[in-house]
Structure formats: C-alpha cells, structure tokens
Amino acid sequence: MKTLCVVPCGNKKIWDKNPNAGPTKAKYVYIGPFAKKCREYAMRFYPSSWCILSAKYGFLFPNDIVPGPYNVSFNDRKANPITTKELSAQVKEKELDRYGQIVILGGKNYVEMANRVFSSKEILTPLSNCKGIGYMMGKLNDAIKKGVPL
Template sequence: MKRVCIIPCGAKKIWDVDPEAGSQPANHVYLSPLHQRTKSYAQTFFSDWMILSAKHGFLKADDIIHENYDVAFGTPRAKQITQEELSQQFHQKNLFAYDELVVLGGKKYRKVIDPLLQPHQKANYPLAPYKGIGYMLQALHQAVESKVELPPHI
C-alpha cells in the first residue's frame, strides 16, 4: 500500500524570527512546535510527506515560499486557497497515486482533505482522538521515540 503523510504548516514562520530571511524552501519556513513534531513523525515513518498550507496548498519540502503570511483553514479569509485549486494540486502533485493519506491535522483538515479523495483512497487522522495540542505533541514525541506509529483513526 502506497502512503503519504500530510502535515500542517504552522503560524510561526522563519520571517517572524529573521525578517531578512528572504525566499525559503517550505522545509525551512515553519517553526511552530506542532509543525516540527509532525515533520519529525513524517520523516520517521514515511518516505513521502507534504505540508498543507491554507495559502499555498500542498507543498513539497523543496517548494519555495517567498514571504510571510497569516492564513489558516477554517477562518474566513480572501487569501485562502480554494477547494478547486487544491483539487488541481492534488492531481498535479500525484497525490491520487497514494492509497492512504495520513493527515496529522485536526478536524478542519478533514473538511479540506476528504472531498479530494478518489474512490480507491482513504484518509487516516491519527491525531483526531487527542483533545488539545499538548496531547498531540506528546503523542507525536512518544511515537518517534518508540518508533511505533500512532494507531489509525478514520
């Protein structure tokens, strides 16, 4: 079974720390604790992973981000990526080639990902049972330390 891990971006970005950082690969942009932990998890258990940004959509680690932004899923903003644009990216970036998408985000990601799934695909939300970011951070840390993936949650 071919799997990909989708991780959240995060509000804290490199330009918040270094305003002169200039354009950066997505892999270096996001600094929030949840992003760092989900990235560590993705790199531990998956050969393929992507970042999901409410502004830029699906990002590979080497995709370039040119400037700071403040856009989140579930908040009404004009600059948020549209479902149609996400659907185009889903095909352009070959996400339909995966049987399972393991999404390390909360409830708002389900509304974004589920409509994109093709009939042969399923999405797994292993962080869904955790109430609060502290518990998510702890679960991700334990999984990486013990080298045991979080149980699936459909």
C-alpha cells in the same frame, strides 16, 4: 499501498524569527512546535512521501520554495485560504492521487479538507481523537520515541 503523510503548516514562520530569511524551502518555513513535531514524525516514518498543507499555497513538497511571509488560515475565510477546488487540482498536478493511503496530521480543518480532496482514498487521522494540541504533541512524541507509527 503507497502512503502519503500530510502535515499542517503553522502560524509561526521563519520570517517571524528572521525577517530577512527571504524565499525559503517549505520544510524550513513553519517553526511552531506543533508544525515541527509533525514534520519530525513525517520525516521519521514517511521520509520520501510527505508534504505540507498550507492554507495559502496548498500542498507543498519539502523542497518547494515559499517566497515570503504570509498570514492565511483555514479558520479565517476573509484571508482567502486556498479552496477545495484548487487543492483538488493540485492533487492531480502534483500526482498525489497515486497514493492509496493518506495520513493526515493536524486538527479538524485539515482532516475536513483532506476528506474532501482525497475522497476516494483511505484516510487515516491518528490525532483526531486527541482533546487538544498538547495531547497531539504527546502522541507524536511517543510514536517518534518508540519508533512505531501511529
């Protein structure tokens, strides 16, 4: 069974550090510690089958281009995050439905969104029992160090 790893975007982006960065590949956009650790984990264990779930753009493959700065969160409905309906359409368009198993790294909002759009798939949420981001980071670090996926 083919597995897709979905990692979260993040509030801190390349344009916070370098305002002149311009359009940037998605794999370089999200520079916060948690987003970077999730990306490192995905590249280690799912090097050819991972994507980023962006609250603005939906599912982004690592080499997809993000045009510029934005500030949209699943936590803030006023910011107009991408809808479940739009994400479901992307699952088909981007052929993410060919994966039988989906690994979701991230918090409750990401897990809930994935459960909605991948309802017919086996969904693994290896970080869902963590009490906070520090625990999540520790779990990801241990897995990467030991070379054993969660």
